[in-house]
Amino acid sequence: MGLRDILDSVYAGELTPEEAQARLAGYATTDAGRFDAARESRRGIPEAIFAPGKTVEEVAALAETALDTTGRAIVTRIESEEAAALEGLDGDTTYHERARCLVVHEPGFEPPEISATVGIVTGGTADRLPAGEAAVIASEIGASVTRIEDVGVANLSRVVDQLSRLRELDVLVVAAGREGALPTVVAGLVSAPVIGLPVSSGYGHGGNGEAALMGMLQSCTTLSVVNIDAGFVAGTQAGLIASAIADARP
Amino acid sequence: MGLRDILDSVYAGELTPEEAQARLAGYATTDAGRFDAARESRRGIPEAIFAPGKTVEEVAALAETALDTTGRAIVTRIESEEAAALEGLDGDTTYHERARCLVVHEPGFEPPEISATVGIVTGGTADRLPAGEAAVIASEIGASVTRIEDVGVANLSRVVDQLSRLRELDVLVVAAGREGALPTVVAGLVSAPVIGLPVSSGYGHGGNGEAALMGMLQSCTTLSVVNIDAGFVAGTQAGLIASAIADARP
Amino acid sequence: MGLRDILDSVYAGELTPEEAQARLAGYATTDAGRFDAARESRRGIPEAIFAPGKTVEEVAALAETALDTTGRAIVTRIESEEAAALEGLDGDTTYHERARCLVVHEPGFEPPEISATVGIVTGGTADRLPAGEAAVIASEIGASVTRIEDVGVANLSRVVDQLSRLRELDVLVVAAGREGALPTVVAGLVSAPVIGLPVSSGYGHGGNGEAALMGMLQSCTTLSVVNIDAGFVAGTQAGLIASAIADARP
Amino acid sequence: MGLRDILDSVYAGELTPEEAQARLAGYATTDAGRFDAARESRRGIPEAIFAPGKTVEEVAALAETALDTTGRAIVTRIESEEAAALEGLDGDTTYHERARCLVVHEPGFEPPEISATVGIVTGGTADRLPAGEAAVIASEIGASVTRIEDVGVANLSRVVDQLSRLRELDVLVVAAGREGALPTVVAGLVSAPVIGLPVSSGYGHGGNGEAALMGMLQSCTTLSVVNIDAGFVAGTQAGLIASAIADARP
Amino acid sequence: MGLRDILDSVYAGELTPEEAQARLAGYATTDAGRFDAARESRRGIPEAIFAPGKTVEEVAALAETALDTTGRAIVTRIESEEAAALEGLDGDTTYHERARCLVVHEPGFEPPEISATVGIVTGGTADRLPAGEAAVIASEIGASVTRIEDVGVANLSRVVDQLSRLRELDVLVVAAGREGALPTVVAGLVSAPVIGLPVSSGYGHGGNGEAALMGMLQSCTTLSVVNIDAGFVAGTQAGLIASAIADARP
Amino acid sequence: MGLRDILDSVYAGELTPEEAQARLAGYATTDAGRFDAARESRRGIPEAIFAPGKTVEEVAALAETALDTTGRAIVTRIESEEAAALEGLDGDTTYHERARCLVVHEPGFEPPEISATVGIVTGGTADRLPAGEAAVIASEIGASVTRIEDVGVANLSRVVDQLSRLRELDVLVVAAGREGALPTVVAGLVSAPVIGLPVSSGYGHGGNGEAALMGMLQSCTTLSVVNIDAGFVAGTQAGLIASAIADARP
Amino acid sequence: MGLRDILDSVYAGELTPEEAQARLAGYATTDAGRFDAARESRRGIPEAIFAPGKTVEEVAALAETALDTTGRAIVTRIESEEAAALEGLDGDTTYHERARCLVVHEPGFEPPEISATVGIVTGGTADRLPAGEAAVIASEIGASVTRIEDVGVANLSRVVDQLSRLRELDVLVVAAGREGALPTVVAGLVSAPVIGLPVSSGYGHGGNGEAALMGMLQSCTTLSVVNIDAGFVAGTQAGLIASAIADARP
């Protein structure tokens, strides 16, 4: 329903101005700011709270708003001590240590479930935090998540041995640091869409993930890419694709 | 079917060595090089010939190999004069001028058709070549392609007016140069996955598409991104997602 | 008038849907694309046609659309030979050679005049093209434009001698290449707002205007800056400020 | 009055050498350095003390000099503990926590008031410090400051809903991090001059404000830009423009 | 023995699937991850544990796995306090302070010895850590290692005086920071292969080893290069070359 | 023989000053400049003439000097037309078109032969020129050169099928553009030293070989690297290693 | 004589306003722009005309102005054909081909002579143009110029053999491209001040002189540096130092 249609409907009295506003706006102004509570319904992905640079009190306030408006709060890049300080939130709280994510479900919250699978693949242990973040988010979107870890290209057999598992998944997030070759190798072996997730490992020239990002953008096969360490973006993009597939399933 | 399974099957006599090799390899060695003829069956996307840096004769030889092994040849980034020099190829030849792509279908070639839609959105006229390349490829993969052009954010109404069309599509490629804000704005308005395609317009600091790429990677919404001007990659990635959706449809 | 107000007015029958659309949209869809014809009324600055990368035919078509919808066509970065090829346009045509701009006024077009002055200052001859572009645009917006040229800081007396002229102007665009120090020196001497316009002169490290841009961004005085060689942006921003001042004049 | 005029006047005995020196120089040499006390009269903007890299004692000494020579001291980028250590200064002291600015007015100081409005717009909470700094400075220059916060482009309705407020302001500072698209979107909607203020949020490629700066420099609409996190520069430039407008008002 | 040969052998019953897998894979899946235990036999270089970003417990677990599977554990970039915490490992433990490497040999471990020499050359004291790392690794591979230190090019005599020693070695790693000229000077004087090892000393433009890396890549003589501070890579590459030479010796 | 030894020998009358000079200097001053004619004896690698930026006459003069002093002239990066203009040189002339190298052997020149093999591996056709240059140089040094082409990682089977050939070689140069993953994959499969040769293919971010160089420097396996397109350096370094191995052979 | 002194003198009638202006300003405004004719007397270095980006007519006009006001015209970076077109200038014309400089002396012009020597040292033939430019300028300033060419560090003997010549000079300009190590090596051997002149040779990472510039800035000995290819700046700076030395000579 485009702008003109909405305006026509308002003119025709079929839509009140309030409804028109809500349909176009989709956010609730609260004391904690203009929280994009409707993001989930509008985009199919939950809003998350990015912890760095915020005090524990600010995170707690935002988490409460999230719980109130959506029944769920997801906090990313939060260390375990800070997560512990949030235990008083009213709901079922899980701290994913290897993803540095805190997830709170209000009592009675029904997490979504979608009939599609997301694979999260890593080259080595240095990739676990961004990959973990992607896995938590994809899981909260409702996808069935499969983790395939430690299959870096320095020893090709590791990834080749996982070929049948890789080929069963609907969409893949492949995380890699250093030279970032793993998503290219994986994407050459499967027919599902692959999202490259560059990781800020490595030192010297091209360190901090720049070589991995560049390599994935230059890949000689088909990949799309997110920013360095952007596990949340990789997980939500994989979730959107999985949702589209699940919606198409009969 | 993993490496071990294949080896077990060969050992058990259930698979001949030739079949095992074909299953693992998927390419045919020809005089024109090791052409990845099986890429389409392995990945669901056709192989293309990147024209820059090749002579007309080399392009012609590779196109013939492509026709022989897959029934179709796709040449990207080819200027009209060079395309004209390839008219002798045996098949139904189309030169897409605004995409700089040449497509040849062998007589009797049945182009694939998949029941999913891909939207190709541009901010302005400078985006048309990479966007056109993406459209041609997505179309050759069989998707139904919708073009929405000239909706740059300098005047928001242009994109808002296309909202209902944008929301009907299964997957979107959004091309933009300069500051590259359009994919962010579009992705904030739809629930389908959006692939950002940065375009090498712009001059000065951040010109040649670097600002657009950076902006899309830093987007405050969910996007995945391909390299600057990488219309082929955007089109194939959109095609893979569309194929996954189409395959899921009953 | 905000979104809600417009919706209220439509609901109240005070505004037709067409009027609401026009008020929000402000562009006309023509064959030549979605030309932002209303940019001048919406923003107070005329739309211009950026010639590089377009054929003469394309520029001509866009210029005709501009003439039809706004009574004026402004083409930037157009070489003299190409400008000559556009002589058939119906109107009063001026080619500004040292600005590489072509301006066409329809017969009867009344150029705006605003009671405010814009100064365009350059360090040396290498700055003349971007500075010229800024001057042409500010002039088309209706400002009274003063040029002060060749006052680079290698010999401070040149700029000090222009002090009284500099201090009489309402807003200043100061163009400089190489190390880009001139806007800093000028801004330390006047009370009018100064817009730094870095120019792509210079070679070696920091060449192509990067040193000038960096230096202006790092200026130890107050400046705002536009991109390298972005004479059009500098001229329109100066024009917007001049217009605001002129509007305030009794 | 240019150099030659001053020299003529001195020669004619109409100006003493001391007066000529003061007219050309405009600073007072104190023990604390050559404090540019006359900056306000010369440029219309107050001098400020940049706290980072200075000890509390150094900041205190400079603040006293500022109070003595101009009746006001403005300290930027000062943390609350350090600000607390400056409470002994003789005057009316305000610490703006969300701007990290300390402002002291001598007893009897009459803050300027100008009849023009400055809007300070932010995309999200990460932008508050630089935006706050800009707001404090514009306010000290005497402008009437309006804050519009949390209207990032991930949900367009937030900014569209503020349209009427945005259109009432004389000059706008628009702060944004990540991809920095907000100033472009705002500038496409208003006719007042817009100053883009890139903010050092974001991580990975283009993080620390580089993507935002690049995007604003490449903007497809008319903006001028200041350096990353340069709230003081944005605020003073907005103040200079507001002053020019106010001076023009009858 | 290629893929097809292995498959033929399996088919012919000459190779069991397990043997085929081991031949192709060469890694053992343990609880601590997919440890590339066979790296040494496959590549002739031992696997090492990169300590940064890992807890002492994680390093200890990986070191134990290394001891169990290969009889040796090598930990790089480990500070002395952390190394002290690993003293309980079962074996002969050496902490190389100036290389920040910990080496543990299981009781009865027979370190390899190869009949080839590796020279490790440094320009100054700032180069000692990466050079030390290279020396430890080359030594563990079994090469005879000669250290030549403090021969930076600011005083040419220092390096010229070492000429006869330099010319006796089979392969050289030359470490240098700042402008990184030493490997070029050395490589102009010897006939053995030289590997440049850029070091992250230096400050300002080109600091952190970027100038040294660039200079070695641009060398007007023949060098190959590793990344900044990549002592492990330089040492293993030198070890591989020394091994090839030693293997060729009768 | 070090500086002191030479000085001692001169003092003892065992060496004339002329001989001492020659031993230390190793170059002959000719009209064409200080030609490093002794480079081959000093370093084991022939001097080459880099054609870009030189006129045909200058190249011819240098080639004649090379023939006179060493019996051989090698010209790199020379186009076929320019090579044709050099046909009058006295000797056996070969133009390697796919390497853009011209090699001239004086009548009676005995090319060296060393008992070691160098492998030159490429990912695709875009790598052929730098790889060809490396092959010509390694061949002129006397190594037995094996070419393995077109085994890019987009289809892993291509490289896996060449495993037995790859494992037979003494030293490998692996050329790759785009994301540059091939040397990493190859080095994970063989025990010979591998030299990565990044190639300036690719476009957009990380184009012109920067991504390939970064990726090779960041490789998670052991590689040393040369600059982008530096086929001559890769070939000579491989030749030096091959020579060292050959010299060790009984 | 400071500003205050001049003002005092004017007030006292000891200086006319015209003289005061000339003393402070030192430039003559002509039709060709504000030519800094007095640069030579003010700074001891002649003004030069930078040819790139100017038409032959513009260069000729500026050269005539230079001849008229200073008796000499120096044009830099001018190709031989363009220089030939300037033969009609009234004076003694010399085109320095290997420096791309044109020098014209008016009939009767007495070139300055200073009793100090400037050495111009190069690593190889690629350095000749910037080094030649430096030599022409230092010579026009009146210094006695010594050229030492082709002493690159790939063969150290070349530079060591020139040691006694190098040590006799008052100031040295050392030009080098690629890794730019020569100025560091030379500066370690002499006590005269050394100016590093990086040259835009080299390709790949750090090409176009960036590695040479970085290396010289990072030099482990004492150097000052000019921009890439800035032969004019190196030559004038050497000339200023030589002049200061010559002035000090009795």
Next chain:
Amino acid sequence: MGLRDILDSVYAGELTPEEAQARLAGYATTDAGRFDAARESRRGIPEAIFAPGKTVEEVAALAETALDTTGRAIVTRIESEEAAALEGLDGDTTYHERARCLVVHEPGFEPPEISATVGIVTGGTADRLPAGEAAVIASEIGASVTRIEDVGVANLSRVVDQLSRLRELDVLVVAAGREGALPTVVAGLVSAPVIGLPVSSGYGHGGNGEAALMGMLQSCTTLSVVNIDAGFVAGTQAGLIASAIADARP
């Protein structure tokens, strides 16, 4: 005396091998490394100890070696606490707080004195540390040092008022951060050689001294430059020039 001359003299028995070695080498090998004790006699500048990255013990040991071999120790970039820990050194110790330099003179050490002046100029307080380092070094070389501080270009009168003092000096080091325009302005006003010293102040794009360095390299007047914050290099280069001038004085 060149290599050949030395060799001739040795052959003729006029020089012992030991003397020849000393003449060519000029360093003493001590336990603390190859200390370049003869740097002062060879180059006229004292060796200094760069403290960062060294322990207090290491600095103390090197300082003692310096005292023993040259009668003086100079330690740069040392904080006051560490300097205090070095008080036990045998000699006259001075800690220059605003330069972070420690200087120790052995009892009886006669500091050099040269009859030439070095000016050290700064733009603001942020420049004091690198400028102070330059001043201490120039002073230790024996030059008469004049400090001119706080004359940044935001208020031109500050520098113009110092003109007569600036014009009396033999050589100038001009330190500036942010946009780095001060050296350009000063060099346009004096005839002595000017060395630009960029300072790592400033934030955002071009921060950490990069804009200042670029601006000085691009200067439209004649400057030579040292690296960011390289006060030691600026001071020694100024000292070398001052020494050359002093030596020339009768």
